[in-house]
Amino acid sequence: MDEALRRAYREDGAVMIRGLLSPAQLAQCRAAFDWAIENPGPHASKMYANTGQRSHVDNCNPIAKPKLDDLVASLPLGRTFADLWGAEHAWYFAEEVFLKEGGVGARTLWHQDTSYLPWGGQHWGNAWISFEAVPKANALEILRGSHRGPRYDGTTFMDPDDPTDPLHADPQQAGAAAWPRMPDVEAERRANPAAFDVLSWATEPGDVLILHPASLHGGAPVDAAFPNRHTLVLRFFGDDATFSPLPDESRSGYARDGVLFKNEMSALEPGAPFRAPVFRQVA
Numbered sequence: 670m671d672e673a674l675r676r677a678y679r680e681d682g683a684v685m686i687r688g689l690l691s692p693a694q695l696a697q698c699r700a701a702f703d704w705a706i707e708n709p710g711p712h713a714s715k716m717y718a719n720t721g722q723r724s725h726v727d728n729c730n731p732i733a734k735p736k737l738d739d740l741v742a743s744l745p746l747g748r749t750f751a752d753l754w755g756a757e758h759a760w761y762f763a764e765e766v767f768l769k770e771g772g773v774g775a776r777t778l779w780h781q782d783t784s785y786l787p788w789g790g791q792h793w794g795n796a797w798i799s800f801e802a803v804p805k806a807n808a809l810e811i812l813r814g815s816h817r818g819p820r821y822d823g824t825t826f827m828d829p830d831d832p833t834d835p836l837h838a839d840p841q842q843a844g845a846a847a848w849p850r851m852p853d854v855e856a857e858r859r860a861n862p863a864a865f866d867v868l869s870w871a872t873e874p875g876d877v878l879i880l881h882p883a884s885l886h887g888g889a890p891v892d893a894a895f896p897n898r899h900t901l902v903l904r905f906f907g908d909d910a911t912f913s914p915l916p917d918e919s920r921s922g923y924a925r926d927g928v929l930f931k932n933e934m935s936a937l938e939p940g941a942p943f944r945a946p947v948f949r950q951v952a
């Protein structure tokens with residue numbers, strides 16, 4: 670692998686790998702995506718039903734897990750991640766699916782996945798795989814280098830008036846123990862379009878956007894010109910991955926309070942390598 674790509678991932682927290690998946694591999698991913706939509710897990714959220722518009726987001730679906738483990742073992746992603754990190758090994762964690770149909774769909778709010786998942790260390794990565802050609806205007810956006818900056822409190826995604834509504838704690842009440850509240854990236858961009866260094870790419874089917882889950886990312890809305898998006902996100906980790914607890918273990922739904930790997934994560938001490946025999950090794 671090109672050293673420049675490794676450096677870009679280390680420094681920027683996101684890279685685009687064009688044509689990483691063949692048409693046959695992409696078709697297998699699409700079949701798994703469609704199956705996951707038809708067989709939702711306990712965290713699935715659906716919106717706009719019966720309006721001609723549709724939104725479906727599902728994270729860490731335990732029913733989809735065995736199928737996805739088998740799929741991931743057949744894809745070139747594990748080796749790609751190990752090469753990108755410079756790691757000996759890579760493991761697959763779990764998926765998230767994003768469906769937005771009918772031209773209506775708010776932006777995915779800015780967030781870091783590490784506000785919801787107890788993850789530390791360098792060797793983490795999301796493979797963002799969209800089945801449509803996604804224009805740049807509708808692309809996922811990443812704040813360059815933000816995976817090397819503060820770990821912010823997450824958004825609850827629940828307050829339409831406050832995209833930074835804190836998930837774990839109100840800093841004014843929790844004081845120094847709280848993680849800082851996220852910047853309101855969209856408000857700051859409205860005031861100053863150059864406020865942030867934002868990375869984004871238009872993608873073609875087969876391209877894979879790789880982003881570090883500690884990076885601040887968001888966006889990828891649909892609109893009248895690009896009405897439908899179907900995206901499968903697969904999350905991986907390598908040798909330098911540790912258990913790094915959340916401030917409030919009862920708030921995320923995906924950590925020790927979750928459904929997937931709950932017991933395995935409960936057995937890990939802060940700072941311990943993120944390992945359990947149940948994680949599927951893919952490199």
Ligand SMILES: O=C(O)CCC(=O)C(=O)O
Nearest residue numbers: 767777795797889900902
């Ligand atoms: O595709 C999206 O709308 C959001 C993607 C995302 O949050 C992720 O890959 O972690």
